[in-house]
Every structure is written in C-alpha cells, then in structure tokens.
Amino acid sequence: MLEIQRIRTDKESIIEGLKKRNIDVTPIVDNILEKDSRWRSAKGELENCSAELNRIAKQVGELFQQGKQEEANQAKAQTAVLKENESAYKEQVKQLEDEINQLMYQLPNVPNEQVKAGKNELDNETVEEVGSKTTFSGKALPHWEITQKYDLIDFELGVKVTGAGFPIYKGKGAKLQRALIAFFLDEAHKAGYEEFIPPLVVNEASGFGTGQLPDKEGQMYYVNEDDLYLIPTAEVPLTNIYRDVLLPNEDFSIKMTGYTPCFRREAGSYGKDVRGLNRLHQFDKVEIVRIEHPDNSARALDEMVNHVKGLLAKLGLHYRILRLCGGDTGFASAMTYDFEVFSAAQEKWLEVSSVSRFDTFQANRLKLRFKTADKKTALCHTLNGSALALPRIVAALLENNQTEDGIKIPEVLHKYTGFEMIS
RNA sequence: GGAGAGUUGGCAGAGUGGUCGAUUGCGGCAGUCUUGAAAACUGUUGAACCGAAGGGUUCCGGGGGUUCGAAUCCCUCACUCUCCGCCA
Known part of the structure; x- marks a missing residue:
C-alpha cells in the first residue's frame, strides 16, 4: 500500500498518476486526509491523557513509599476521569485507524512515469x-x-x-x-x-x-x-x-x-x-x-x-x-x-x-x-x-x-x- | 492427538507489581594505545508514531483484563521446545 506520508505531502501527484489507471481517487484521498487529521488530533489527546496518567502513577508510587497513604489515595482519585477520557480517545483512534486502512487498501500503486494511460x-x-x-x-x-x-x-x-x-x-x-x-x-x-x-x-x-x-x-x-x-x-x-x-x-x-x-x-x-x-x-x-x-x-x-x-x-x-x-x-x-x-x-x-x-x-x-x-x-x-x-x-x-x-x-x-x- | 516447559533488545541471558526500554555478557560502532592490526581500556549501540522544536506516546510472542501503576498477576490465541502416541 502507499505510504500515508506520501498522501499527506504529495496528494496531487498520486491523483494525477492514478488517472493513468483510468480512476479518479480524489474522493478517497480527501477522505483519508480528513480522517488522518482527525486521527492525529485524537492521537494527540490520547497521548496527553496517557502522559498525565503516567505522571500520576509515578507520583502515587512515590507517595506510598514515603508512607503518605492519604495523599496517595487523593492522587488515585484523580485518575478516574482521565481513564475514562483515555479509553474514549483510544476507541476513537482505533476506529479512525481502521477506517483509514480500509481506504488505503483501495488505492493501487501509482504507475511509473513510463507507463501510458489506458483502460485495458x-x-x-x-x-x-x-x-x-x-x-x-x-x-x-x-x-x-x-x-x-x-x-x-x-x-x-x-x-x-x-x-x-x-x-x-x-x-x-x-x-x-x-x-x-x-x-x-x-x-x-x-x-x-x-x-x-x-x-x-x-x-x-x-x-x-x-x-x-x-x-x-x-x-x-x-x-x-x-x-x-x-x-x-x-x-x-x-x-x-x-x-x-x-x-x-x-x-x-x-x-x-x-x-x-x-x-x-x-x-x-x-x-x-x-x-x-x-x-x-x-x-x-x-x-x-x-x-x-x-x-x-x-x-x-x-x-x-x-x-x-x-x-x-x-x-x-x-x-x-x-x-x-x-x-x-x-x-x-x-x-x-x-x-x-x-x-x-x-x-x-x-x-x-x-x-x-x-x-x-x-x-x-x-x-x-x-x-x-x-x-x-x-x-x-x-x-x-x-x-x-x-x-x-x-x-x-x-x-x-x-x-x-x-x-x-x-x-x-x-x-x-x-x-x-x-x- | 495427550502431558509438561517456554516465547525479553542483533545474539545469549537476568528480571516475578513502581524510579525497567529494561542488569549483564557477546557482537556492532567510535575513541585511546599501536607503524598497522590484535589485545586491553573508555564511551556508545533497538524500533514505530505524533510534534517546527523542547518533548511526548507506544512496543518484553499477539489480543484482552486486573491495578493509581504490568515484562512481572489473570484470561485467551499463536508459535517453539521436551516426553508419549501416530506416521512419510
């Protein structure tokens, strides 16, 4: 399959190239790019949640070791909402990845410049x-x-x-x-x-x-x-x-x-x-x-x-x-x-x-x-x-x-x- | 097919709930030394994704779960090895 990177940076040449196959992939490519941008933002949010949870987990560990039970339990309480958000974003990211892949599978290889356009x-x-x-x-x-x-x-x-x-x-x-x-x-x-x-x-x-x-x-x-x-x-x-x-x-x-x-x-x-x-x-x-x-x-x-x-x-x-x-x-x-x-x-x-x-x-x-x-x-x-x-x-x-x-x-x-x- | 053991970085092999992306050895790379090489010594050494960058996230066979926190506990699947059975 094509590289997503290439679709991000080189969309036009892919669309042009694939016209030689007698197909117009503009709708697919645009759909991919739209989903890709949503994917990146969801992924960013997800990683922020993970980072925060990691930070708290570390903190809890330290507090326990210092014997500060009370504070540790307080820190633990903070995680509930974050975890909920995290799993929601996780779901979203996975969903988008699946959808993007489905679309990516539909894109054939871009013909070499020597290849002539043609139908069959x-x-x-x-x-x-x-x-x-x-x-x-x-x-x-x-x-x-x-x-x-x-x-x-x-x-x-x-x-x-x-x-x-x-x-x-x-x-x-x-x-x-x-x-x-x-x-x-x-x-x-x-x-x-x-x-x-x-x-x-x-x-x-x-x-x-x-x-x-x-x-x-x-x-x-x-x-x-x-x-x-x-x-x-x-x-x-x-x-x-x-x-x-x-x-x-x-x-x-x-x-x-x-x-x-x-x-x-x-x-x-x-x-x-x-x-x-x-x-x-x-x-x-x-x-x-x-x-x-x-x-x-x-x-x-x-x-x-x-x-x-x-x-x-x-x-x-x-x-x-x-x-x-x-x-x-x-x-x-x-x-x-x-x-x-x-x-x-x-x-x-x-x-x-x-x-x-x-x-x-x-x-x-x-x-x-x-x-x-x-x-x-x-x-x-x-x-x-x-x-x-x-x-x-x-x-x-x-x-x-x-x-x-x-x-x-x-x-x-x-x-x-x-x-x-x-x- | 039955029973048991295992799967950790290029390889070997530790690690059984917290500071572990992971001790150590070998290998690789760079340097010191040397005319050069070897040896020795010192340092360094995985990948993917996001980000302009600082940085962040993920990965200890795959997937799921428990937990504030998982290489470590549980479930499940795959594969490998050993023994038994069967067999070219």
Whole structure:
C-alpha cells in the first residue's frame, strides 16, 4: 500500500498518476486526509491523557513509599476521569485507524512515469516483437489435440481425480515439464539467483504482505481448518521471507528464485480461453524475485526483462513484450512488462511471463526496510517476474514445433529431456 | 492427538507489581594505545508514531483484563521446545 506520508505531502501527484489507471481517487484521498487529521488530533489527546496518567502513577508510587497513604489515595482519585477520557480517545483512534486502512487498501500503486494511460489490455504498448510465425504445410493441431495424440497430458483423467483445470502429465509430457523446470532454474542460478523451495501454503500475514489479501482472497484456495492459503505464485512465500526485515545497510541486492506449483481458483473464467493448457487451476512456474535499493530497481527490472528474453530466445519461441498501460497494470505494480508467445495453431498470443516492479508498495506492507548511510530507515523496493510459467510455454512449443514426424524439442532442453523428439 | 516447559533488545541471558526500554555478557560502532592490526581500556549501540522544536506516546510472542501503576498477576490465541502416541 502507499505510504500515508506520501498522501499527506504529495496528494496531487498520486491523483494525477492514478488517472493513468483510468480512476479518479480524489474522493478517497480527501477522505483519508480528513480522517488522518482527525486521527492525529485524537492521537494527540490520547497521548496527553496517557502522559498525565503516567505522571500520576509515578507520583502515587512515590507517595506510598514515603508512607503518605492519604495523599496517595487523593492522587488515585484523580485518575478516574482521565481513564475514562483515555479509553474514549483510544476507541476513537482505533476506529479512525481502521477506517483509514480500509481506504488505503483501495488505492493501487501509482504507475511509473513510463507507463501510458489506458483502460485495458487494448491500450498496452508492444515494445518489442522477436521471431516470426511458424508456417505449416498442412493443418496445425492445437496443443490439446497434440497432447492426446502423443499421450502427453490427460485432461480427462485430471477431471476424474480432481476436477477441471488439474491436468495429469504423463510420460514424455511429464518429462518435458520437469526438463523445463530444471532448465529455468539453472538459467536463474547462472544469472545469480539463489534457489529456494518454499512452502506451498502460506498464512494470512504472508497473503497480506504481498497484497493478495484482503481483497483478492477469492482467487486463492483456502484451507479453512488451518487458516492457510495455497499459494497462487511463488512470489508470495519468497517475498515474505523478507517480511519484517530491517537490512543493516544500503549495500544489498537480493535475488531469489524458486519453482513451485501455483494454485488459482480462477473463479468466473470459462469458455475458449480455458481450453487445454491455456488456463489452469494448478500449474508450474519458476519465479524470480528481487529486493533492491530504490536506486537500483529500474536497472533490476531491465535485467529481469533481459533474463526472460534470453529464456524465450533459447527456446526458439516467437514472442513479444508489452508494457502494460495504467488500467491493465496490476494493483500493486508500478510498472509491468508482459511476455506473450505466439501459439501457432491457436493463432493467438499467450501470456507466459509478467515482470513487475512494485517500488515500495509491497515493502510498506511487508515492513521490509533498510538502514540508510545516515542511519535512517527506508523502505526497500521489491520486484518479481515469471521465468517462466510452464503451461503456455508447453502449449506454444507443442504447437509451433509440430512436424509430420513429431514434436521437435528445443536443443537447450535435450540434456534435460534425454530425447530430441516426441513421436 | 495427550502431558509438561517456554516465547525479553542483533545474539545469549537476568528480571516475578513502581524510579525497567529494561542488569549483564557477546557482537556492532567510535575513541585511546599501536607503524598497522590484535589485545586491553573508555564511551556508545533497538524500533514505530505524533510534534517546527523542547518533548511526548507506544512496543518484553499477539489480543484482552486486573491495578493509581504490568515484562512481572489473570484470561485467551499463536508459535517453539521436551516426553508419549501416530506416521512419510
């Protein structure tokens, strides 16, 4: 969430910036400022009461020790009214804090200056396109037919065991999956990211830290019995490793990677988009996460984008990079690049990665800070990106690389798969 | 799942109703000494919020209560450890 300090001092730029998301937050911001000013005055009163009570308590103690019972009891009598006032102010302060927080949760991150205004995905800018469409002599099969033809993934069986959106990978399909995960992790390792295997379920505080809660809880699977959530992305456990952390100096650059399955309820998505591997309730992903000094986050974002470009190039996929417009940029993000691969048989672009910088938005919730050279504390910047999400990569690989003899496996994967062709 | 013990500052570890944001040790930082370093000695060393400032408030796992006053007493929740049971 945004810093209240920033709203106090920089209201106009927040309102202006958020217009790029096609929303006008003026009423919310004004409401916050009004409540904030009442909060401060109530807080002041409360602290005065506390200070006075502290003073009396101290006095009473001294009087008792001097054996002045009478005077001590007199002093005690003074506290009744003060205590009443104190609890009234306390109530007020708490109430206002709750209301302010409710409002703060409604404010998304302010888009970076490079982000263009826009309403939805139609306004996104294509910043780069690499490769070209595969051409086929005959008719190209969509991946859900290929997976059936070569017995790579069984969607029906997944329905039987669990439900729609939980495919079962088999044989070379499973091996390909494992190969991609190993490849992505090795590449991340080479790029300096430390590998983690985090928990796949997280507590409420973690969901809150990265911004999934309180608003988007409907998107996560929830384990009622233990009050835990299945992770929608490795971003949640990885970033939360650094919740409530105060880094001792300015000299840090934390680079983490991890493979995890991701669980998403995807309530309300139906139809053509969910066919085959296009949208699943459980899928595999390798994530990269960075925690950076504010001065470094722009460079870090570039590095992450380049990393993902490298992966797609090595896989020989036709892809493009979009810089999301304000309206399509995620709630917590200041700037997001989406990577899409072209799926030749479906003839459409499939999102396979989303690389974002959050600036202090997550760090503020996480209480992730560092000590500056002059011994002040300041919020870190967080970034993350998929590198990469598997299902649509698999879809594109199968569709784009189909030949009459079978599916060609990209060379970089050979050492992981142990086969060069699926036939 | 059953029984018991615990949760205090970066770490270790005192503190069982008042002057305790908290003894002490280690670590960190600064200084003295030294060509330099080590050792020794001296000093210093948590965070959040409000305030222009002086200053004030809050924080001893979380929440609530008793009291003029709580790290200390009570209730409750979470977590950790030990033993037993179960188990990959």
